[in-house]
Amino acid sequence: MLKLRYKIWLENSGKAFGEGPCDMLKRIDRLGSLNKAAGELKMSYSKAWKLMNTLEKRLGFKLLKRDVGGDSGGGSYLTEEARVMIHKYTMFVQESDKALNKLFKHYFEE
Amino acid sequence: MLKLRYKIWLENSGKAFGEGPCDMLKRIDRLGSLNKAAGELKMSYSKAWKLMNTLEKRLGFKLLKRDVGGDSGGGSYLTEEARVMIHKYTMFVQESDKALNKLFKHYFEE
């Protein structure tokens, strides 16, 4: 059977935010570490690091507060702007999903 | 400034229909030739041919009526089902675009 598929993301000179980054940020928030978040997703640290850098550059603001060295080695934590972004994006995608599925049903399943 | 981007397509064991194929079909209809349509898009004939084959397999019905050989060499023409598909998809995407942009505006531009 034919299924609806879609991807929604935000751009500014390239991909600036989407589903994947959103998930990654939530994990960083929970674990307090970019390295550990990458591990959970079986993604290499360098890839995750590059991703975060690119997003911050494109969004124009910092997503992470990063601590290098120290007691625990360091860690990464969400900025307030990151939290706002996650919230907005989540709501937006949730409602978009509803709208698209309704339209899909109308055009292809009736 | 942050922009909304999205892709919408239909799947059945892989991509079955989307923006690109829809455009390709319209060109075939106008030109009466898969070869010429590929040429317009600067796409190799073999790529276009493979694309059409894959789509037909995944959709479960024929998009093209193909004539090999003969006076003009042959040609490709849309099936009735292809026309219906183009119409449905076009309407669907048009309305989806409206819905998504409205939501985007609400969440990111107000």
Added chain:
DNA sequence: TTGCGTTATACTGGTAATAGAATAACGAGG
């Protein structure tokens, strides 16, 4: 029977994305 423009199909080479390896730097604490 030859020529032409199309569809049909296999094969091969290039390349762009990306994944990971390797290494440096950092800073608190023992």
Added chain:
DNA sequence: CCTCGTTATTCTATTACCAGTATAACGCAA
């Protein structure tokens, strides 16, 4: 001053995808 776990950064290999090339088949018309 040494350790430890993190962030920071570069570099290379690979590999999956894709794109074109080449070739065959076809059928009408001259």
